[in-house]
Amino acid sequence: MSSTTISDAAQRIVSQGDSAPRLARDPVNQPMVNNWVEAIGETNPVYNDPGFAARSVHGGLVAPPAMAQVWTMRGLHGQRADDDPLGAMTAVLDAEGFTSVVATDSEQTYHRYLRPGEHVAASARLESVVGPKQTALGEGWFVTTRTSWTVGEEVVAEMLFRVLKFRPPGEHRAPDADRARVVDAPEYAAGVLRPVISADTAFFWEGTSVGELRIQRWGETLRHPPGPVGTGGDLATTPDYVVARGTGTLYSYVVHHAPKVPGKRLPFVVALVELDEGVRVLGELIDVGPEDVYIGLAVSVVFLRIDDELTLPAWQVAQ
């Protein structure tokens, strides 16, 4: 199960602690400060006017504090160090399909100003990995690292940095383990009622055929069953979808005793399942007798492959 793989890896990387300090390519230097203030539009003379800086509270030129991270950037052809915790965690999440990244938080603390000539080193450790979370961008994990910048033994600046590693839109491939939830069920074919597949619902049925429970999304709002317009009624917007984790709880159900349904043994249970993501999805609850069914029962999705045209989502009691 992928969540366990990710949590185990996170625990291992957290326990490794700080990476070895990595020295910046260059010492703090005036040309890089000059490029930076020029690009940012910074006009504070303490960074580039030696006379003004000498008379200032600093007693001489200093580097802009917000450049702390700049000094130890890897550069155009730089490689991550082998013990870089963010690199290691990124590799784990990439392998699980969470291949996209977006930074969410940067919290920098400056213990003092740096001066030209000082040579900064950076080391980093993994603080936490939290997930999986449903976000506006898709399902993902928040990865938090802490970087310390040192000059010699002295810590001069620190940063808490958080990124969201998420499954990108357009790459909705579930991990192999999850695709195994598709089971052949030709015995259902005889009496099955086939859905009318429209432009609005095609993505859903394409998803079931590859073992994905796809839920339509309008901006940040999930909608099921999928429809042609979002909840806001704005005709200009278009939906995409998220792949649900496929777990939820029984919200309501009926036990069907009569009338007879072609190709089905009576009684059977039709479940309305509230997904972890918050929307409700209908399906047959299989492999359980009606006497063992109750509201709140934890269930997980299974996909019944009827034939080449149709794969139906159904529910089973969660393992």
Add this chain to the structure above:
Amino acid sequence: MSRTLRTLHAAEVGVGTELPPMVIEATPTFVVSTAIATRDFQDVHHDRDAAVGRGSKDIFLNILTDNGLVQRFVTDWAGSEALVRSIKIRLGVPCYAYDTITFSGRVTDEIEVGGERRFVIEVIGRDSLGDHVTGTVQVVLP
């Protein structure tokens, strides 16, 4: 774009003091030059084809630049000798090339850290898509 070299005194500032807004035109040149000046060579900050290929509308501003802009916004107001102690930002919607960010800010707190009196300034940088960056900056004034 004008700035005062004079640094504000702590007595001139209090909770509720508003900072004058700062407007940044994020031209492609601005996005690229700040990315390179912060030694960030990721293609999404200088190569539009690559950025579009990765699902973005255009090249967009990098985080190290947000840090720089937030610092500049606060010290443009506070003065040359204000000491910046921390910049904590949360990143929201991207700032694509050709957009404009307007920074606004307000002093929200006065705190004491290690015997030093600091002002906490809340900063919001908003572009056409919404809040691009929100956060706080701690500064020391003479």
